[in-house]
Amino acid sequence: MPIGGGLTTRGPRNLLRQIREAMAGAAPAQERLDRVVRTIAQSMVAEVCSIYLRRASGELELFATEGLNREAVHNTRLRPGEGLVGEVARMAQPISLSDAPSHPSFAYRPETGEDPYHAFLGAPLLRGGRAIGVLVVQNRAERRYDPDEVEDIQTIAMVLAETVASGELLGQEELRDVEVAPHRPERLKGQKFADGLAFGHVILHEAPLAPEKLLSSDPVLEEMKLNLGLADLKSGIDRMLEGGQGKLAGQSFEVLETYRMFADDRGWNRSLVEAVRSGLTAEAAVDRVRNEHRARFAKARDPYIKERLHDFEDLANRLLRVLAGDNPGQRELPDDAILVARNLGPADLLEYPRETLKGLLLEEGSAASxxxxVARALGIPCVGRLMGLRDRLSEGDLVIVDGETGEAHLRPRPDMLDSVQSRMAVRDQRQAEFAKLRDVPAVTADGTRISLLTNAGLAVDLENLDETGAEGIGLFRTEFQFMVSEELPRLDSQTALYKLVLDAAGDRPVTFRTLDIGGDKVLPYMETTEREENPALGRRAIRLGLDRPSLLRLQLRALLAAGAGRELRVMFPMIATVDEFRAARELVDVECDWARRRGRPLPALLRVGAMIECPSVLWHLDALLPLTDFVSVGSNDLFQYMYAADRTNPLVSDRYDPLSPPALRALQSIQKACADTGTPVSVCGELAGRPLEAFALLTLGFTRLSAPAGGVGPVKRMILSADLTAAKRGMASLLGSSAGSIRNEIESLARKLNVVV
Known part of the structure; x- marks a missing residue:
């Protein structure tokens, strides 16, 4: 009999069919598993075939073997990383050696009797990118297994992984301690992205679709299906890149270009075709190649390389949906759905029905994403930065989203569920108290009137306007309409949205911020010439608007049309120089002249303002403020630029505290300059929506705050309890501190004055 040489029948289809027959038998589990390894050894002309499965302890236990000592089955266990088998599991990649005993990772276990064998080929059994076992074939002679044989064993390992996890090959008794799918309660610590509490059942966003059929009966037909799917995928990406109707709305141009590059990647395409030709269905081939890429990229140290994993993940998921003819927007959700994703865009989140979506858990992201x-605007509790989340969950698992502590509880115990329900009841009671304050004027205990507004950006936010009792909209983010659209919104659709907002507000003021896009928020239908190394400092917001005046003028024209006959407030973001504001205001004048010449009605009162979020203007307020009708402080960006700390980067976003002397002194200087010139000023960043931070703003003299909808009630309660005269005296003494943060001191001051924060 020849030594090695691949499968006796070219391609593993015949072998896979025999494995399926072995699985379907009525014999005891161990007997069926023994038949599987015997079949593999015979088909691959190997003298040894062994299957190791991972136990809950992480050890790899020998579950079946053909060629090694049978007494070693269920007795031989390898620690994580021990021996060549442990190395295959650790790397989650195949290992092929011609002389295994000479390898530094080789571990001799005398009870197995494997010392005569030199050639070694091992492949991981992958589930969710994690090795749950290892399949090994060995031969006595020193030889190198060829690429076809490596391909064959990977295909076989994929099928075994699916069947082991599903219980087809082994019964529940054998699987009880095997860490195939987590089932125990777990607590993961992440970061709070959106406040709130929720519990419900897991829905995996773009969940990997487990192929219903692994083996094909007609490889030629499956290859044709795969090629058609790839063609549809590529044409869809091309249509989006060209700005036409596509299926990838909300993704940045750079990511789309990456998708196209990967979709055309010869290696990826070749791997898919080879997997199909080996006997897998098109869907199973995509699933197998995805698992291989997931395991490979997940172990990379370079953050950029690790990020590419998500591009491959999304590309594979979209290809699977193309093959299945699946429309994710038509998924049926349970009434208590908790959406779980590695990362998410705003358009993706908006695809899910608000009435059934109770919470959101993310592996990545940031509170500023x-x-x-959007989650905060919708009142959906959200926790992010939960590493390894998706590998720990299955669709339908019960989970708790704790947006108060930044934690996720997976498969919680009954007592934990009872505790969360009690806390939710307390929150509901507190919300009822806030609701009673809805129509109460925001006046401090010593008689100072505070204008409390809300931030918005979605049509659904307009519902919150009446519910919260906010006096108006201090910041309407206009870019969301552009981000969820598959093409540039036309003049009439922009006008309709802005008119809808003004109608909903009635006689309450609305401040529209012009497009804050560019940099890391590039729209998929906008052309771009180059990738920016530092998008946060790149061509974004007003810079992009001035570089592309037709885009900004179209938006201004829509705003002027919507505001005809009433007050219109327009605000330009990221003003870094006085000249930028002059240029932007000139475009407003140009559009007003354009409307007058055509007899179009104009707003009865037009106010144009600037956002103060670039530190450069702090030393040029004397020139900027006289040109504006109002200004608003964007504290999120202002502080990230002040501290040179990207607020979307979890490695540095917590390196500074906004309640620090430098930040508060900067805010104080803005307020004083505005007071001296009589310029209305507001704060519309996240600071305005948190009671303690809002208390600090009041002590600095700010009387106009624009908070997220969920922050209006808590901030109003704080306002009603505050004696500003005493609070200002206490804050004055704190601003001279040399400490990096005076948060504790401000909190102590609030408690001393009985301010509810």
Whole structure:
């Protein structure tokens, strides 16, 4: 009999069919597993075939073997990383050696009797990118297994992984301690992205679709299906890149270009075709190649390389949906759905029905991401930065989203569930108290009137306007309409949205911020020439608007049309120089002249303002303020630029505290300059929505705050309890501190004055 040489029948289809027959038998589990390894050894002309499965302890236990000592089955266990088998599991990649005993990772276990064998080929059994076992074939002679044989064993390992996890091959008794799918309660610590509490059942966003059929009966037909799917995928990406109707709305141009690059990647395409030709269905081939890429990229140290994993993940998921003809927007959700994703864009989140979506859990992201902002606007509790989350969950698992502590509880115990329900009842009671304050004027205990507004950006936010009792909209983010659209919104659709907002507000003021896009928020239908190394400091917001005046003028034209006959407030973001504001205001004048010449009605009162979020203007307020009708402090960006700390980067976002002397002194200087010139000023960053931070703002003299909808009630309660005269005296003494943060001191001051924060 020849030594090695691959499968006796070219391609593993015949072998996979025999494995399926062995699985379907009525014999005891161990007997069926023994038949599987015997079949593999015969088909691959190997003298040894062994299957190791991972136990809950992480050890790899020999579950079946053909060629090694049978007494070693269920007795031989390898620690994580021990021996070549442990190395295959650790790397989650195949290992092929011609002389295994000479390898530094080789571990001799005398009870197995494997010392005569030199050639070694091992492949991981992957589930969710994690090795749950290892399949090994060995031969006595020193030889190198060829690429076809490596391909074959990977295909076989994939099928075994699916069947082991599903229980087809082994019964529940054998699987009880095998860490195939987590089932015990777990607590993961992450970061709070959106406040609130929720519990419900897991829905995996773009969940990997487990192929219903692994083996094909007609490889030629499956290859044709795969090629058609790839063609549809690529044409969809091309249509989006060209700005036409596509299926990838909300993704940045850079990511789309990456998708196209990966979709055309010869290695990826070749791997898919080879997997299909080996006997897998098109869906199973995509699933297998995805698992291989997931394992490979997940172990990379370079953050940029690790990020590419998500591009491959999304590409594979979209290809699977193309093959299945699946529309994710038509998924049926349970009434208590908790959405789980690695990362998410705002358009992705908006695809899910608000009435059934109770919470959001993310492996990545940041509190400043658009998905987090949308979650806060929708009142959906959200926790992010939960490493390894998706590998620990299955669709339908019960989970708790704790947006108060930044934690997720997976498969919680009954007592934990009872505790969360009690806390939710307390929150509901507190919300009822806030609701009673809805129509109470925001006046401090010593008689200072505070204007309390809300931030918005979605049509659904307009519902919150009446519910919260906010006096108006201090910041309407206009970019969301552009981000969730598959093409540039036309003049009439922009006008309709702005008119809807003004109608909903009635006689309450609305401040529209012009497009804050560019940098890391590039729209998929906008052309771009190069990738920016530092998008936060790049061509974004007003810079992009001035570089592309037709885009900004179209938006201004829509705003002027919507505001015809009433007050219109327009605000330009990221003003870094006085000249930028002059240029932007000139475009407003140009559009007003354009409307007058055509007899179009104009707003009865037009106010144009600037956002103060670039430190450069702090030393040029004397020139900027006289040109403006009002200004608003964007504290989120202002502080990230002051401290050179990207607020979306979890490695540095917590390196500074906004309640620090430098930050508060900067705010104080803005308020004083505005007071001296009579310029209305507000604060519309996240600071305005947190009671303690809002208390600090009041002590600095700010009387106009624009908070997220969920912060209006807590901040109003704080306002009603505050004696500003005493509070200002206490704050004055704290601003001279040399400490990096005076948060504790401000909190102590609030408690001393009986301010509810």
């Amino acid at each position: 658009h998905a987090a902002i």
